[in-house]
Amino acid sequence: MGTVREVKNHLNGLIVGREKEIDFMLIALIQEGHVLLESVPGSGKTWMAKAFAGSFTGGFRRLQFTPDVLPSDVTGIRFFNPKIQEFQLRPGAVLTNLLLADEINRATPRTQSSLLEAMEEKQATIDGETLQLPNPFIVIATQNPVESQQGTFPLPAAQLDRFLFRLEIGYPTLEEEMKIIRNFRDNASHKKAIQAVASIEDVHRWSEEAKKVKIHEDVEKYILNLVRATREHSMIELGLSSRAALALVHAAQGKAFIDGRNYVTPDDVKYVLEPVALHRLLLSAEGMLVLKPADVLQEISESIPLPVEAI
Incomplete structure (x- = not known):
């Protein structure tokens, strides 16, 4: 049986300087959430998703989004086969355990929305027939910053809300970049290093154990105080929803689990x-002129007192 620690060690050997991002991707997998990776081109988003998927025995599909990708490419289509004179089902990319939706903001809104049912309901409807998706099913989507590209379609708030995490990947440090250059000079060797160190059965077991992680009533109140403070802040037009509050609970449980604890602490929430939270917040017109969402969220976080005892 594979362990979370073995997967983390394997991934940290493949992906340079992304320990926190690996934590978040593991939490998303365990809690059946979705991840949006955002950074400039060439920062390793696709490699990170591929290495992560290759560390497990489950199915993996990659869909490169462009404006001509159709909803049927995502969910599937029923077509007429003239050889057998019958309609046949051709499953789309979502019939897998981990779907890499590469450059999702280059797809049209209609194609983007075809992912909504799959991401939220874990099912796909094709010509009136509903197919259950494999368990687990998570989407790792990548996008480049909208302002750096022409011909992109920003994800609407409803779709952004389907992602458990949005991870903004910055530039590596000098030491990390030197390691990247040395590790990736041979284009073939790093690809061979990817290997499955855990099975889908392991992931199922982790998910069941994570559900048993205890969360004290004081920590629940702390989460709700954070959420409600975003709704009352003068610089925020759209605060966190109840779905966001649940996302915080599940993410904090996942953090406690991968750290080997059976209880959530306020530090897990922070x-x-x-x-x-950041991709779920919408600043007011005035707020956007003077502040960034991260600044407002930090101010709120510092204003809410931590529970004294919450084990």
Whole structure:
């Protein structure tokens, strides 16, 4: 049986300087959430998703989004086969355990929305027939910053809300970049290093164990105080929803689990707060002129007192 620690060690050997991002991706897998990776081109988003998927025995599909990708490419289509004179089902990319939706903001809104049912309901409807998706099913989507590209379609708030985390990947440090250059000079060797160190059965077991992680009533109140403070802040037009509150609970449970604990601490909540909350906040017109969402969220986080005892 594979362990979370073995997967983390394997991935940290493949992906340079992304320990926190690996934590968040593991939490998403365990809690059946979805991840949006955002950074400039060439920062290793696709490689990160591929290495992560290759560390497990489950199915993996990659769909490169462009404006001409159709909803049927995502969910599937029923077509007429003239050889057998019957309609046959051709499953789409979502019939897998981990779907890499590469450059999702290059797809049209109609194609983007075809992912909504799959991401939320874990099912796909094709010509009136509903197919259950494999368990687990998670989407790792990548996108480049909208302002750096022409011909992109920003994800609407409803779709952004389907992602458990949005991870903004910055540039590596000098030491990390030197390691990347040395590790990736041979284009073939790093690809061979990817190997499955855990099975889908392991993931199922982790998910069941994570559900048993205890969360004290004081920590629940702390989460709700954070959420409600975003709704009352003068610089925020759209605060966190009840779905966001649940996302914070699940993410904090996942953080406690991968750290080997069976209880959630306030520090777990603070650890996952930014990647859970930032893409769900919408600043007011005045707020956008003077502040960034991260600044407002930090101000709120510092204003809410931590529970004294919450084990």
